[in-house]
Amino acid sequence: MSRHIYSCPLRWSDMDAFGHVNNAVFLRYLEEARIDFMFRLAPGDGSPSFSGGSVVARHEIDYVRPLVHRHSPVTIESWVTKIGAASLTIAYEVKDPEQVYVRASTVVVPFNLEAQRPRRITAEERAVLEEYMDDSAGGAEALVA
DSSP states (O other), rough: OEEEEEEEEEOOBBTTTTTTBOOOOHHHHHHHHHHHHHHHHHTTTOOOOOOOOEEEEEEEEEEEEEOOOOOEEEEEEEEEEOSSSSSSEEEEEEEETEEEEEEEEHHHHEEETTTTTEEEOOOHHHHHHHTOSSSSSSSTOOOOO
C-alpha cells in the first residue's frame, strides 16, 4: 500500500484571529492534496482513466490540534479507504513527523462532464486506486484517544 505525500505551504492569510490556521482553510489544503493525488494517478498515453471530472459528495474532518503558521510546509498524506462502483473515499492526515493536526476523509464521485451525471469507476481506475488502498488506517473515523 502506498500513500500519496503532498507538501502544502502555509499562507499568512490562512491564520485566524487566534493565531492558528482557520478550520475552513483545511478544506483547501485537502483539495490541493486530492487534486495533486488524482492528477498523479492519470496514466497518460491517451488513456481515458481519471479524465473528465469528479465531485465531492462528503467531507469529514477531525481537528486534532491547532496548526500555527510557520514558514515550513505541512505534510498531507492521502490514501484510499473505500472503492465503490461509482465512488471512492480518500483519507488524509495533515501532519508533521511528530504530530497530526487533522484527520479527514472525502467521498469523491467520478463525474461525466458532458452528460452532467456521475459515472462508474473503470476497471483500469480501480486497479490504480487499489495500489493506494488501506482500509485499516481509516480517515476521520480513526479518532484520537
